[in-house]
Amino acid sequence: MQAIPDAGASSGGAFRANPALDLRDAADRQEQADDWLRQLGLGAGLTGMENLVEHYRAAIRSRT
Template identity: 55%
Template sequence: MGTSGAARGPGCPAGCAGTIRIGKWLKQQEAQWIRAGHNAVSPIKDDGWRMSFQKLAQVIDAMTAALTVARTVDAFAELADIVPEVVPQPRVLHLVTGRSVTETFDVKGLQAIAEAGSSHGGHVLADPDLDLADPVARNEQVHAWLVQIALDAGLLGMEKLLNPR
């Protein structure tokens, strides 16, 4: 995907090739609701449901796997008119939530850091030594990303939550 604007897409700054973006779904749903002529009150109610971090890890792993499988890499290479070997792996995870992390995800088993404030996700970097096409290395990276996001949200104990032994 190199440095070509066509490979990155419109509006993508020079460093965002290979980026995974998650978390704009709620805002898009609310915008569609308002465009449809409804009032500004969101149709999405806080019913107490929270996604588990284990489920989030599975979703991020699946997305990363899909972006690193040979068939996808070959398609990216063909679009960019480059050889597949130079298509970069995803190196940044953008996880941005409409509500705070503690309101979006199930935080049972995590300990809040006093006076840590709130967080709406984060932009975390991948370890360049890890091959995200390898399931073991990808799992290690996904867990590291979630630990970083939890710490940014003022939560301790993510390592134990993801690896209960």
């Protein structure tokens, strides 16, 4: 895993349990935790990904 420069801070997430998951089951608990981690990264990740794409496009433009 690599940090995305200038990603900014995460705006958080809605941390409610998914009612489709049975939290008594270890695999479902892991899926719930993974969902929460994805939510945490969405805000910062979007900003960071936009910056990464712009950097990539600028590098391509400078080669042509």
